[in-house]
Amino acid sequence: MTEKRRTLIIGGGSIGERHLRCFQQTGRADVMLCEINDDLRETLRDRYQLAQVFGTFEEALAAKPDIAVICTPAHLHIPMARQLAERDISFLMEKPVSTSLEGVAELATLIDEKNLLTGVAYVHRSNPLLAGMRDAIRAGRFGKPLQINGISGQHFPYYRPAYREIYYTKHETGGGAIQDALTHLLNLGEWFVGPITDVVADADHNALEGVEVEDSVNVLARHSRLMGSYTLNQHQSANETQVTVICENATVRFEGHKGRWSYLTEPETEWQLGEELTFERDTLFINQANAFLDCWAQRTPFVCTLGEGVQTLKVALAILESVSDKSWKKISV
């Protein structure tokens, strides 16, 4: 029997509980929880029969886990990651990496010095459909990519009724559509066609009651020469994500809501199926947990490194700036 990794989940809120459950379901992790809310901590201890739970981060660090999963609001990610790295603990961090670049370069240096495994939980990268479409594009099957368009939306209050009481209400804690949902789409675009180098953006608060942060955003982007556009809102009824990569010899499209990617090579012909697959949302998080555990065992880089997460953070910060002063921004890649 393989030895289980002692895995600490930090923050047992909405996504923390999912990571807890999904790491447990790999059968390869002994899961511990650090959660400051006493009622929530005890509920999760009972629900998942956890052997060890902690009410403070200091107590959790003293337990010397092998791996930690940072699931607190974004403004806490870097200080927590720093304390983990100082104790030689590898970590998977929820998105976005942070709400500013403060402490990011110092953390990256420390991680390099200590040769630790890090990852950012941009979970699209654990979706086999997206991985298959990316592999086909990058292998040159459709010719060179020329343009990318991402469109996404969902009714956030339906899926997250507590949105008025969590990190979402303020930019300072990682809230608003840009830092919350759009970063997933941007990170996916960067995974497909490389880093975003320039952006100009428009955003507004249009619909979500009880908050003032933007819930709708349009971005024009450049991935160096390649042109991109990303549009997203958090109030439409349809829960849909579509990413189209226009290549020299085909239009290639992922439709998350239809569980497939497909391609079209000649005008006035039918779309042809690349791959079709339906799965529960937990499956992606179990894939992600297994991939992180594999990387830990094999000492190989995770599918989204801290560096790639930081790049997407720079794009999100540039978009916030662009919305405020209505001008193009360059991102130092």
Ligand SMILES: NC(=O)c1ccc[n+]([C@@H]2O[C@H](COP(=O)([O-])OP(=O)(O)OC[C@H]3O[C@@H](n4cnc5c(N)ncnc54)[C@H](O)[C@@H]3O)[C@@H](O)[C@H]2O)c1
């Ligand atoms: N990948 C995804 O699909 C996805 C989905 C939701 C949220 N997220 C990200 O995950 C992060 C958390 O989001 P959430 O929705 O779970 O928020 P949440 O508010 O539901 O949960 C955060 C939890 O962290 C706990 N916490 C706060 N400070 C702590 C500390 N010092 N020590 C231990 N626990 C502490 C809180 O008590 C709370 O239970 C955010 O960065 C968010 O953007 C990612």
